[in-house]
Amino acid sequence: MKPSVFITRKLPEEIVAPLKEKFTVRMWDSEDVAVTHAVLREEITQVDALWTMLSDTIDRDMLESATNLKVISNLAVGYNNIDTEAANEMGIIVTNTPDVLTETTADLAFGLLLATARRFNTAEKELRQGGWLSWTPMGFTGMDVHGTTVGIIGMGRIGEAVARRAKGFNMDVLYHNRSRKPETEEEYGVAFAELDDLLQRADHVVILAPFTEETKGMIGGRELGLMKKTATLISVSRGCIVDEVALYDALKNKKIFGAGLDVFETEPVPVRHPLLTLPNVTAVPHIGSASVKTRLTMMKLNVDAITDVLEGREPANRVV
Incomplete structure (x- = not known):
């Protein structure tokens, strides 16, 4: 069975395509509206990789139900939306997207x-x-x-x-x-x-x-x-x-x-x-990294990190 990935926001198809070639990918169906807590909680119990946005809160309680989860890749430099201490305790890798923005x-x-x-x-x-x-x-x-x-x-x-x-x-x-x-x-x-x-x-x-x-x-x-x-x-x-x-x-x-x-x-x-x-x-509404080129480059880093972890390699930009 292929490893599975859940993406918490609708992203451009050309960015997601490389993941779909190798893994089972599910993606929230809205670009503008955040994934619901109920859907996120259900998905995190099943998937091997989670691709998150800064607006997604991944706390200890949620991580404790993530029995298969191997990596969380956050589309941001910051990662205070993720309980990294709990992730580290549970052996879940967390990555971010520094430098490019x-x-x-x-x-x-x-x-x-x-x-x-x-x-x-x-x-x-x-x-x-x-x-x-x-x-x-x-x-x-x-x-x-x-x-x-x-x-x-x-x-x-x-x-x-x-x-x-x-x-x-x-x-x-x-x-x-x-x-x-x-x-x-x-x-x-x-x-x-x-x-x-x-x-x-x-x-x-x-x-x-x-x-x-x-x-x-x-x-x-x-x-x-x-x-x-x-x-x-x-x-x-x-x-x-x-x-x-x-x-x-x-x-x-x-x-x-x-x-x-x-x-x-x-x-x-x-x-x-x-x-x-x-x-x-x-x-302005949190648009520090919001140029087309930078956001697409950030997404590419997330794709690389998820792919590396699910294929057994050490990812770049690992924070825990």
Whole structure:
């Protein structure tokens, strides 16, 4: 009997075809609607491989019923949606899709920085709604990006890519990281700073840290209070790193100039989310890696990982 694979979202046929040539493949029938918990729970009890999305929660309880499961391949760099400790205990391999989305996500982060600082969303909304009646001396004015200071929280591959883009805008780059990176400092001309110092000095703060117990809620009311009133906060890693209640207060009361958000504590975002009511928020729906080329490349990594495990080889990009 062929090993079996379940894919939790409808994906392009040309991507899935190589798996179908070798394995029994079942796939959720919607691209836009997430697989139901009931279907996922049933499938995980039967299959040898599970191809998951970041929106799928694979917890210990679910893994305990996965008697045949050998590999979970997650379509993302992050994998906090999977209980990796439980998977490791049960001998289930977990893989992700790093590296290939670095530049695409850095493009999004820097684009969101520009859009937030220069108030693109407000200006476009007024234009579309007929609110642009005349040129005015201070109409739609925002904050400069060129020649300012950017503070990057989390200097991994994406952080380094954002730093390269910042240098093209003649920006000074500060960074805060779990560990100092002298080679990065030398190569890109960036300077290490403790978190409080970075928040006080930066004109634009970009959050790129991974989500861990240490980073959960690391940007709260106290931290936002350290920032300049003219500063922007750009969040493109994981929503739970920023306390959204504190961020709403800081934006509503103009303690900071604006925020650019690609990620939220709860995704998809609930209807009438408070942050989305504020004019100084620029928001997009978790599209950091969303270029056609990058997403297809990520999927190819998932296909390779599943194939390698089911054919007895060690997969690339193994996280446990």
